[in-house]
Amino acid sequence: MDDIHPQSKTLTVRLGFYKVGDMQFISHLDLQRFMKRAFVRSGLPIWFSEGFNPHPKMVFSTPLSIGIQSECEFADTKMTAPVTPAQVVDALNPCMPDTLQLFYAAPPVHKMTDIGYASYDIRITHPQSSPEMASAMDALFSSPLILTKKSKAGDRDTDITPLIRSASTVYDPADNTMTLHCVLCADNANFLNPEYLMRGAARDLGLTFDDPASAWYECIRRDLFLCDGTTPFL
Amino acid sequence: MNVGQLLKSVSKPGRYTGGEWGQTVKNKADVRCRVAFCFPDTYEIGMSNLGIRLLYGALNREPDVWCERCFAPWTDMEAQMRRHSIPLWALESGDPISQFDIVAFTLGYELAYSNVLYMLDLAKIPLTSAARGEDAPIVIGGGCCTYNPEPIADFFDLFSIGEGEEALVELSRLYIEMKERGTYTREAFLHAAARLDGFYVPSFYTVSYNEDGTIRGVAKKYEDIPDRITKRIVQDLDTAYFPKETFMPYIDTVQDRIMLEVYRGCPRGCRFCQAGMVYRPIREKSPEVLAAQAKCLYEATGYEEISLSSLSISDYTRLPALTEELLAWTDDARVSLALPSLRADTFTKELMERISSVRTSTLTFAPEAGTQRLRDVINKNVTEEEILNACRVAFEAGKNQVKLYFMIGHPTEVNEDLDGIFALSEHVIHEFYVNKRHDKQIGKPNKGGVQVTLSVAAFVPKPHTAFQWEKQDALSTTLEKQRYLREIITDRKVRYNYHDAQVGRIECVFARGDRRLCAALLEAHRRGVHFDAWEEFFSYETWLEVFDAVGVDPDFYTTRGFGLDEILPWDIIDCGVDKEFLRRERAKAYETKTTRNCMEACAGCGADKLGGEQTWCNRVLCKHKKEG
Numbered sequence: 001m002d003d004i005h006p007q008s009k010t011l012t013v014r015l016g017f018y019k020v021g022d023m024q025f026i027s028h029l030d031l032q033r034f035m036k037r038a039f040v041r042s043g044l045p046i047w048f049s050e051g052f053n054p055h056p057k058m059v060f061s062t063p064l065s066i067g068i069q070s071e072c073e074f075a076d077t078k079m080t081a082p083v084t085p086a087q088v089v090d091a092l093n094p095c096m097p098d099t100l101q102l103f104y105a106a107p108p109v110h111k112m113t114d115i116g117y118a119s120y121d122i123r124i125t126h127p128q129s130s131p132e133m134a135s136a137m138d139a140l141f142s143s144p145l146i147l148t149k150k151s152k153a154g155d156r157d158t159d160i161t162p163l164i165r166s167a168s169t170v171y172d173p174a175d176n177t178m179t180l181h182c183v184l185c186a187d188n189a190n191f192l193n194p195e196y197l198m199r200g201a202a203r204d205l206g207l208t209f210d211d212p213a214s215a216w217y218e219c220i221r222r223d224l225f226l227c228d229g230t231t232p233f234l
Numbered sequence: 235m236n237v238g239q240l241l242k243s244v245s246k247p248g249r250y251t252g253g254e255w256g257q258t259v260k261n262k263a264d265v266r267c268r269v270a271f272c273f274p275d276t277y278e279i280g281m282s283n284l285g286i287r288l289l290y291g292a293l294n295r296e297p298d299v300w301c302e303r304c305f306a307p308w309t310d311m312e313a314q315m316r317r318h319s320i321p322l323w324a325l326e327s328g329d330p331i332s333q334f335d336i337v338a339f340t341l342g343y344e345l346a347y348s349n350v351l352y353m354l355d356l357a358k359i360p361l362t363s364a365a366r367g368e369d370a371p372i373v374i375g376g377g378c379c380t381y382n383p384e385p386i387a388d389f390f391d392l393f394s395i396g397e398g399e400e401a402l403v404e405l406s407r408l409y410i411e412m413k414e415r416g417t418y419t420r421e422a423f424l425h426a427a428a429r430l431d432g433f434y435v436p437s438f439y440t441v442s443y444n445e446d447g448t449i450r451g452v453a454k455k456y457e458d459i460p461d462r463i464t465k466r467i468v469q470d471l472d473t474a475y476f477p478k479e480t481f482m483p484y485i486d487t488v489q490d491r492i493m494l495e496v497y498r499g500c501p502r503g504c505r506f507c508q509a510g511m512v513y514r515p516i517r518e519k520s521p522e523v524l525a526a527q528a529k530c531l532y533e534a535t536g537y538e539e540i541s542l543s544s545l546s547i548s549d550y551t552r553l554p555a556l557t558e559e560l561l562a563w564t565d566d567a568r569v570s571l572a573l574p575s576l577r578a579d580t581f582t583k584e585l586m587e588r589i590s591s592v593r594t595s596t597l598t599f600a601p602e603a604g605t606q607r608l609r610d611v612i613n614k615n616v617t618e619e620e621i622l623n624a625c626r627v628a629f630e631a632g633k634n635q636v637k638l639y640f641m642i643g644h645p646t647e648v649n650e651d652l653d654g655i656f657a658l659s660e661h662v663i664h665e666f667y668v669n670k671r672h673d674k675q676i677g678k679p680n681k682g683g684v685q686v687t688l689s690v691a692a693f694v695p696k697p698h699t700a701f702q703w704e705k706q707d708a709l710s711t712t713l714e715k716q717r718y719l720r721e722i723i724t725d726r727k728v729r730y731n732y733h734d735a736q737v738g739r740i741e742c743v744f745a746r747g748d749r750r751l752c753a754a755l756l757e758a759h760r761r762g763v764h765f766d767a768w769e770e771f772f773s774y775e776t777w778l779e780v781f782d783a784v785g786v787d788p789d790f791y792t793t794r795g796f797g798l799d800e801i802l803p804w805d806i807i808d809c810g811v812d813k814e815f816l817r818r819e820r821a822k823a824y825e826t827k828t829t830r831n832c833m834e835a836c837a838g839c840g841a842d843k844l845g846g847e848q849t850w851c852n853r854v855l856c857k858h859k860k861e862g
Contacts (some may be wrong), residue, residue: 021253022251022252022253023484024249024482025241025251026248026485028487029486030484030485031484032481034255034484036536036538037482037535037537037538038255038536039535039536040532040536041534041535041536042569048568051521054568055538067242067247096255097253099253105425108838189244192832215241
């Protein structure tokens with residue numbers, strides 16, 4: 001396999017990895033610290049920043065809330081010597097748990113800012129799941145849905161539906177669950193956290209909860225797309 | 235409902251998942267003794283504890299022993315566990331700790347005692363030793379609090395006194411052996427354990443009291459168990475077990491770095507300091523061994539910082555050799571060295587240069603008292619000149635913040651000593667401005683002004699120290715001294731922090747208490763007391779009500795002082811240092827006489843009877859023999 005940018009002094013490598021199972025509970029900041037140490041253990045020629053507090057630099061793609069799994073995370077890092085993608089994957093994966101593994105390493109194709117959309121599967125285990133509830137959910141996300149969005153600038157009531165590219169719910173009678181597949185805006189300016197959809201559903205669909213804090217859905221990010229909503233980000 | 239589902243509804247779920255890099259998972263079919271190592275505080279604090287890492291590794295080295303970790307769940311998780319009837323589990327397997335063979339608590343501070351009961355309760359393990367049936371786990375305690383285990387005696391089947399690396403392995407081997415031979419019963423096991431070195435079975439000793447509340451005597455249940463339990467030590471730290479890998483938390487914890495224990499013990503002999511007595515004799519590790527262990531841990535973890543930990547790191551006799559060995563590779567690997575326990579009298583420019591990679595702008599020194607007279611009383615053996623010299627070195631290197639630790643309430647303290655705390659701070663500030671001129675000349679001016687932070691704790695007379703018989707100041711006196719200091723500190727460059735005096739009083743009761751305090755802990759638990767070490771949960775009023783309810787007078791343990799001939803609750807424990815030595819030290823304190831440190835002369839503390847390799851005892855005693 002070809003070396004990544006064999007001529008330049010530092011080489012940027014884009015890592016694609018999944019973050020599933022218990023790793024969903026680890027924040028981006030904590031993940032960054034863990035991966036830096038994994039790099040050191042791997043013996044890869046990781047590049048360190050200059051200065052008083054040298055550290056390996058990593059740039060992550062899109063935010064991912066604690067409690068959401070992902071099959072499609074990306075981070076860029078730099079190497080000081082030529083390495084092949086296979087070498088990166090082979091060296092790093094044994095230094096990380098099964099729930100955090102690389103599926104990909106290559107020179108970046110797109111810019112991080114080219115990311116436009118992310119797709120998610122949300123599996124809803126609420127006992128009130130039904131074919132009718134699945135239809136009601138689809139209807140909910142196709143008409144205006146006003147929710148209070150929290151941001152640095154303060155709380156704001158917004159219609160989130162313009163940020164939903166598509167949303168469709170399938171009811172599975174085998175285990176009485178519903179799965180919502182959705183494609184949501186994920187660019188810098190218009191990032192929609194999939195948990196807003198569940199907040200809207202909890203409020204407007206007449207679902208009842210014994211314990212408001214209990215978990216009633218699982219969410220996993222499946223893909224990242226460019227602004228056309230179909231080209232995979234690489 | 236399972237643990238995985240609870241995780242979405244609590245803060246910081248990373249505390250409860252387990253699965254950290256470097257954790258040990260075993261096949262249950264191969265395991266004959268399961269140990270739950272419990273830390274009675276949060277995950278973040280427990281995971282920063284060096285002792286857990288050592289003991290976890292030492293036990294898991296045994297192929298048929300599996301040691302797992304367990305921490306106190308925060309109150310939001312507690313609510314979920316109680317709601318869904320989920321008992322406390324161990325992180326590695328997720329199994330309830332009530333199913334384990336041994337449940338071991340490490341006890342580092344008295345205010346965590348309420349959390350021991352909290353965790354036993356969450357685990358659905360009977361709280362008292364007397365209430366535990368044949369199938370219940372053996373509950374054992376260890377750590378520095380067990381040098382006076384009496385206030386928690388009812389809740390533990392067994393205490394491991396002293397260093398645990400070898401003792402706990404021996405105990406688990408005994409357990410396995412008795413189980414396999416079919417000779418195990420709770421009583422038989424505890425009896426056999428009580429005959430091993432360094433194990434204390436409190437239920438085998440009955441304490442009787444005089445009418446005035448002091449202890450009359452202690453009666454043994456079996457003839458063949460010791461009158462006093464002598465603590466265990468590891469003889470040779472060079473060859474002692476040291477983990478080659480260690481678990482690494484995913485979430486942010488208090489200390490997340492390589493902790494390299496350079497030596498055990500402390501040669502100084504400060505008269506208020508318990509650690510300085512109970513970890514004797516001093517045993518050093520060789521620089522070569524330390525350097526190799528550091529390298530090994532670095533490769534296994536990828537940590538970016540190595541902390542050289544010991545009670546007084548600059549007293550390590552081969553520090554230059556060690557730092558040289560480490561700096562040979564740490565700079566290239568971008569690993570920084572931290573030396574957290576510097577003494578002002580041995581802090582030099584050379585040392586400062588060696589740790590140039592220290593990133594913080596703060597240096598911390600502990601004068602402990604404001605005047606030379608009082609520093610002599612407590613045998614701190616550091617002069618104002620030495621403190622100012624150390625600060626000068628720090629300022630010259632571009633630091634502009636100094637933290638000074640003091641204690642108020644030492645025996646013989648008068649207002650002049652309190653004035654001295656502020657005076658010393660002012661002298662440090664003066665030293666900074668003298669240096670600032672100098673900095674301008676070399677073109678490296680310190681930005682902004684100087685900040686001296688005073689951290690002022692209240693004295694607690696601790697067991698096994700020269701001050702173990704002393705009184706603690708009454709709460710009103712401590713509050714008055716704190717108010718006085720607040721008034722005299724008029725310089726805005728001095729930041730004044732002080733510890734909660736109410737916390738100090740409760741800590742004192744449990745540090746010096748006897749078995750009658752078990753009733754108080756049980757009552758406090760009944761009233762929902764837990765996370766006492768956390769400001770937001772500590773309630774002084776509740777504790778006063780509890781003491782009142784069970785008929786305990788806190789003053790009996792605090793302001794009364796203990797008689798020199800009185801049987802002390804902790805006399806059952808022999809930490810190696812003679813009571814007679816402590817009496818001599820106490821007398822010298824009142825004569826304002828200092829005692830030289832172990833490196834200069836042997837003061838005859840008695841801890842040399844425990845042996846040990848690379849000790850000061852051997853060197854100094856040999857020298858004395860040659861001279862004498």
